Each structure stands twice: as structure tokens, then as C-alpha cells.
Amino acid sequence: MREIIKNNPCKDCAVKSSTVYNLDNEELDVLCNNSTEIQFQKGERIIKQGTFTQNIVFVKSGIVKMHLTGPIHKDEILKISKGPLFVGVPDVFANKVHSYSVTALSDTTACFIDFSGYKYLVQNNGKFALELIKTLSENIVTHYQRCVSKMQKQLTATFAEALLYFSEYIFESDEFQIPLTRVEFGEYIGTTRETVTKIISDFTKDKIIEVNGKHVRILNKDILQKISNVG
Amino acid sequence: MREIIKNNPCKDCAVKSSTVYNLDNEELDVLCNNSTEIQFQKGERIIKQGTFTQNIVFVKSGIVKMHLTGPIHKDEILKISKGPLFVGVPDVFANKVHSYSVTALSDTTACFIDFSGYKYLVQNNGKFALELIKTLSENIVTHYQRCVSKMQKQLTATFAEALLYFSEYIFESDEFQIPLTRVEFGEYIGTTRETVTKIISDFTKDKIIEVNGKHVRILNKDILQKISNVG
């Protein structure tokens, strides 16, 4: 399933090209020393909740979900993102154990980076540390808002918001394949698969979207936005 | 309403005594230069959502709530904490604007610290930066779990969890004054004031708690824990 590329040269690593980190060659070597690039297929778990934190994971490309099993043994998707980005970072600094899982929603290339190199950079490159602090801060603030939105809005609104998120942020198109099953979509917006089906059915009847299995075309983005806003 | 103590010497600042930060006198001076200590009464706003981020705020003592107005113009309490702790930090690094408010739930002493001094320490004291990263990371992870818990559990369970939180973390006693009105309690656990009243009424009938206005005595902590766990 997995293909390990040994002696990964890191010469063209996405970390380097990612402008925010802006590392020079020497620093990139520090980071990539003892790093391993791994390919994941759609559906494969990249980080498993409950395992010990050993690595920082850099997702070079691919769509991933951050998700965790809640107190009622029900899975919930916290966030869906796409590379390039670091994942699992907060757990590495906060815990000895991963508090959430990361799973590939599309074929994904990820780089497992030894924590010590990352930590070295944090301590010896003030700019890198500040960039990390900024990223963590943005994540907190974003999640605060996402959480309140999810709590207060009704499901149709949260569903509409999710579609807009896919359309605008993940796929940058009005037409895309939902990277989730109905069950997962439920876990993402906080409901059951049946309710997801019903909302899709309602939206289709109202000619807001056109759905065929996982394929979605947004017909009326304005109304979708309005539904998302009204709550 | 507010009493400003000028020329705050910071000699006995709680930041210093807080072991995790472990700053020496010189660093404390950097931090406290241009800092102002302010007293807040119960109910007074310390940070207002929407205002520009100018200061790091250190709550020396007192109970505070972090809360924000959601998309439906409804307030939601994200977190209730007590000093000593820094508040509003993520916004300072992520935004130009505070994304949430901080309000005193009890009489509170807070120190407004100029951002530049704080930032200087982050960049020049690796340990301080790492401590900040650790704190931010813990906050994210904790909030992920709190959010999922709130989303998946029923209100009785979330209410029970809140009581246990007050009892164990905030007041460290089985008997305490709820620092919230019924409306605020609703905003905290994600419901209306009426539902809060009803849950309290049910719990009282079942002899789980004894309530007189804001005063609560926990009679059966085991059941409370069980209710919280079951969801």
C-alpha cells in the first residue's frame, strides 16, 4: 500500500517552496534529516488517534480530514484541508499521544519529519517559531468560529457552508466530487447520513444543486450563501 | 469603575511566580515595560470582540469567560477559566482584530502588556516561545475535544460536565456559586435559559444536586460523572 522513498533528497520539498516557512537550504536539511516520504491512498490513515507522537507530518499534496472519536464513540470530522500543510503539530507539543486522527481523502503524499529537527528550528529560528505561533493562533481562532457556527446554525445552513467550503477553498470550482461518503458528511456537519440525504434531496428539488452520487454542481451559489448566512 | 495603578513595579507580578514562564528579572522588565494593571468588576468586559488587538492581557486573578457572537447574532461562551493566565493571545498573532470577547465573571485583576515586549521575548527567549507554543497547542487540542463533546452529547450530559468542571477545576469544591446567569449557562452549554432551568429542576428532583439560585451543592458526584460520560 505504501511506497517509501529512501534517501529523500528534499531538494524540491514543498516546505521549501511554501513561502511562509522560507527556510534556507541548511535549515531544510535539518528538517529533512531522518525524514521519510510516504504515499497514501484515498482512505488510508496517516495519523491514528491514540498513538504516540513521534513525528511532525507534512502533507505535500492531497486532501485530508482531521477527525476524532468523541465521548459517545462517534466519529467527528474537525477539519478538511489540503496540502501543502503540516498536520498533527499541536499534539506533538501538547501531548505524548495524538488526540485526533488524520486520514487521506484523496491520494496523498506526506513527509514524516523527526520531531527533534522541527523543535531545533523552533528554538533556533525565531522567524520559524513566530510563523508556527501564527499558524497555531489562526487555527485556534478559525476553529472557535467554526465550532460556534456549527453549534448555532441549523443543519441546512451548515451543509450549505460545507458545500461552499469545498467549492471555494478545496476545489476552487462550482463542480466537484464530494470527497466524503454520506456518513462522513454527517460526521463533518454533525448529523446522520439520513439527514444528509434529505438535505441533498431538498436542495436538489429547489434547484440549488445538481447531484449525482458524489458529483456535485452548484447551480445557485447566491442562495447557498444566503442559506449558510441565515442559519 | 476602573482603577489604574501607574508605575506598576511588576516586582511581585504573577507572571513571575507562574513557574511555566520562569522569566528572570530583566525579562520581566521587558514584559512589564509599558504595562498597566487594571481592576475589573464582575460583569465588566476586559477584551471586546471586534476591537483592534493592541495588548496581551494577563489575568492575575479572577474568573473570566471567553465568548463570541456567532453567525446568528447569538452569544456563545467558548471557555471559562481563572487566573493566572494570558488571554486574547491567539488573536494578537492571528488577526488585527479580536475575534472573541473576554469578560470578568468575578472581580478580576488584569495586566495589559504591550505586544512588542511580549513579541520580543518570543523571538529572543526560545524557552518562552516554546512555552507559548505548548500553551497554544494545549488550547487547540482541548478545544477540539470540548467542541466534539458539546456537539455529540445531549444537553443533560453537557450540563453535568459543566458542573463537574466548576466543581473540580474552578472552585475545587462540591459547593459553589455558579458564576453565570441562566442565560449565560445556556450560552455556555449551547442551549436556552428555559432548558437550563428544566435540567436543573430534573437534577434536583433526582437528588443529584441541591440548588438555591446560583448556589449549588453537588450531592451525587458519581451519577453526575456517569451522566456526563454516557452522553
Place this chain on the structure above:
DNA sequence: ATTTAATTGTGGGGATATTCACATTTTTTA
């Protein structure tokens, strides 16, 4: 002390969303 405002309690109707049971379709595996 008296008035005013804010907070809290209570009940019932109604809306949103869940649960369950079963049918159907699609995907995966053998």
C-alpha cells in the same frame, strides 16, 4: 421604601433532527 429592570420558573405547542426498518444501488472482493 418604591419603582423599575433583570432574572428566573413553568407549561404547552411545534420544529428540527434522530432512530429504525427496509429497499435499492454501487463498490469491492473472491
Place this chain on the structure above:
DNA sequence: TAAAAAATGTGAATATCCCCACAATTAAAT
């Protein structure tokens, strides 16, 4: 290609929780 498994669609009954209206109590202000 056939069989098994997973995913999806649908409707009805049920549950949880919200909204509304009004009464009662407590706290704040004059």
C-alpha cells in the same frame, strides 16, 4: 462474473429541544 459488502435512498414514528407567553422572584436604581 458472481457473490458479498458497503453505501445510499426513503418513509414513519419518536425524541429532544426550541420558541412563545405569562407569572413570579430577585436585584438594581431612584
